[in-house]
Amino acid sequence: MRWAVVESPIGELSVAVDEVGVCGVRFGAVDGAPPASSLAGTAGMGLSRAVAELRSYFAGELVDFTLPLSVRQGSEFERAVWGEMTRIPYGETRTYGQVAAIVGDVSAARAVGVACNRNPIPVIVPCHRIVGAGGKLVGFGGGLPRKRQLLELEARVTFQQAWGG
Incomplete structure (x- = not known):
């Protein structure tokens, strides 16, 4: 490594x-x-x-990472959550509850949060795109200010792409 x-x-x-x-x-x-x-x-x-x-x-130039990933740890549930993170489009968010439902356990929102915290490849595997109910910024291993900065970067780039700014 x-x-x-x-x-x-x-x-x-x-x-x-x-x-x-x-x-x-x-x-x-x-x-x-x-x-x-x-x-x-x-x-x-x-x-x-x-x-x-x-x-x-x-720099706001890349919206989809194309890097090969090497993930050798994590439970089956954590790997399912990490996989779902990679399917959240750039500039969008999902709630912990939405991800829990997608991976098959509607009652597992807290477990999704734990999986996010154990994400070995943050930013590239975008755990910052998972938010609390109602869009509330909660839980991020890098701290909430970084989570906000990442979401703001993606929102700004998405807006510029859509409106030519």
């Missing part, structure tokens, strides 16, 4: 890849991870691609 630290509007993010694809995103710098600007050569090709897509996302 190789890590790199990416500067972003929500602070430093550490991104990791293995031989399959992106396997981790952490808020802040992971100890020993080099800055993304130091990546060179083909040895960091997967990592370079992950960094490039994250930068494009934060």
